[in-house]
Amino acid sequence: MAESPSKAGGISWISGVNMGKVKAQNSLAVEEVGLNWRKNGGALIFSSAFLSLFIPTSIGGVITANLSVVTIVVSSFILLISVCRSGLIISNLILFIAFMCMLLLFTALSKDGEFTPGAVFPYIGMWMVLITPQPKYVSSIARKIFHLMAIVLIYLGVGVVCGDDFARGLISEFYQAYNDELYYFMVEVGNKPVGPFGTHSLSAFIYCFFAIVYFRLYLFSAGLKSLVFLIMSLSFFFMIVALKSFSAIALSAIIVGLYFYYLFYSFKFVKIILIVITAFAILTFIDATFFYDSVDAILSSNGNGLKGRTVAGNRLEGTYNYISENPFLPIGLTRLQNIAFGDNFIADYVIRVGILGYLMVLLAAYFYFRRALRSTIVVLFCMGFLLLGDLGYPLLTTYRSVFLIPVFVAMWRFPESAYVERSKRLSEGL
Structure with a gap:
């Protein structure tokens, strides 16, 4: 993949084909294929993500567990409509059926466990995403939904950091999650811009997606x-x-590596000044004097995302012990005493469907990205991103993130696909 010569010269992994004329042709190309996009369900996919992102998790500051189930069902139903219009990914449908059969089998074999049927919903949301094919183009409506999501997230995030009472009030009323203390420590004490995600781990991954997509859009714009x-x-x-x-x-x-990789290949004085000023402002905000001490404290603390999941006495210790003692007998959709779920791939997949079930999920994710993206490097980057998330906060079983994955893939493809379609139509004399 080669970058637009007018913008980034040698940046191959972040672009697509030769994009020399992409800026002049993108708009017209998208207008020409807008109707085809809607038929393929593009706006439905973006709408599904929007609802999964902003349907509340709490009402009046009281966490309501059923709202997460409602969100998964509604977003999955919208994707189902898209599948009915545009077909599905057959290979992943087969993996989906095999995965669910294994899940039900292990549920039946877990005789001492308490049956918890609600545990199936995160997997339903995950597989609905993985069997839904990517549409070819991003319509104007879909792009507006994407930008609206980004603007709201930035307002909620920056509002918390800057002490905006209205932004904090929205999160306190409608987006408290997981437990009653989390909001207090994340927002009131930590001033962390967690937005509707509840926790800093998930927020960081989603914000990283947005940062990368907008940087790519920047490279293809003028x-x-x-x-x-x-x-x-x-x-x-x-x-x-x-x-x-x-x-x-x-x-x-x-992100910093991405920015400097770009700057290495393209000298744009105004953009460099903007990035330098922003970096300086960020360092000033976090107090550069204690920056290295802060990083060291985070990495060495037993409470950090990775170490806190492996030290003795952590909440997942019972889960690890069960798996080590029963490596071939996951518990399916049941619950046992002293076993905790979530936080990493072991407590999200292995405990319920074993290593084989987890490998099936990874294979389905690879098929999904391989089918949607042209570059092997980008596919491997996406897989690495998912694996990184699986160490601390699995992105495919978290409804706030999984329905956003098709959106990020579509927005990544958008500049290149619009250009390719326009070039094809011109060559055919349309």
């Missing part, structure tokens, strides 16, 4: 729109840093 996209990317980068967590450190390093 004029004021280009500057706006860069500011959006830097805004999400700022929020990642402000999260001050293990995930934030790892993902901000990825």
Whole structure:
């Protein structure tokens, strides 16, 4: 994949085909295929993600568990409509059926466990995403939904950091999650821009997705729109840093590497100045004097995302013990005493469907990305991103994130696919 020569010269992994004329042709190309996109369910996929992102988890500050189930069902139903219009990914449908058979089998074999049918919903949401094919184009409506999601997230995030009472009030009333203390420590004490996600781990991954997509849009744009996209990317980068967590450190390093890789190949004075000013402002915000001490404290603390899941006495210790003692007997959709779920791939997949079930999920994810993306490097990057999430916060079984994955893939494809379609139509004399 080669970048637009007018923007990034040698950046191959972040672009697509030769994009020399992409900026002039994108808009017209999208207009020409807009009707075809709607038929393929593009707006439905973006709507599904929007609802999964902003349907509340609490009412009046009281966490309501059933709202997460409602969100998964509604978003999955919208994707089902898309599947009815555009077909499905057969290979992943086969994996889905095999996965569910294994889940039910292990449920039946777990005779001492308490049956918990609600545990199936995260997997339903995950597989609905993985069997839904990517549409070819992003319509104007879909793009507006994407930008609206980004604007709301930036307001909620920056609002928390800057002490905006209205932003904090929205999160307190409608987006408290997991437990009653989490909001207090994340927002009131930590001033962390967790938005509707509840926790810094998940927020960091989602913000990283947005930062990368907006940086790619910036590379394929010109004029004021280009500057706006860069500011959006830097805004999400700022929020990642402000999260001050293990995930934030790892993902901000990825973003910084991306920015400097671009600067290495393309000297744009105004853009460089903007990035330098933003970096300086971020370092000032987090107090550069104690920056290294803060990083060391986060990495060495038993409470950080990775270490806190492996030290003796952590909440997943019972889960690890069960798996080590019963490696071939997962518990399916049941619950046993001293076993905790979530937080990593072991407590989300292996405990319920074993290593084989987890490998099936990874294979389905690979098929999904391989089918949607042209570049092997980008496919491997996406798989690495999912694996990184599986160490701390599985993205495919978390409804706030899984329905966003098709959106990020579509927005990544958008500049290239619009250009390719336009070129094809011109060559055919249309």
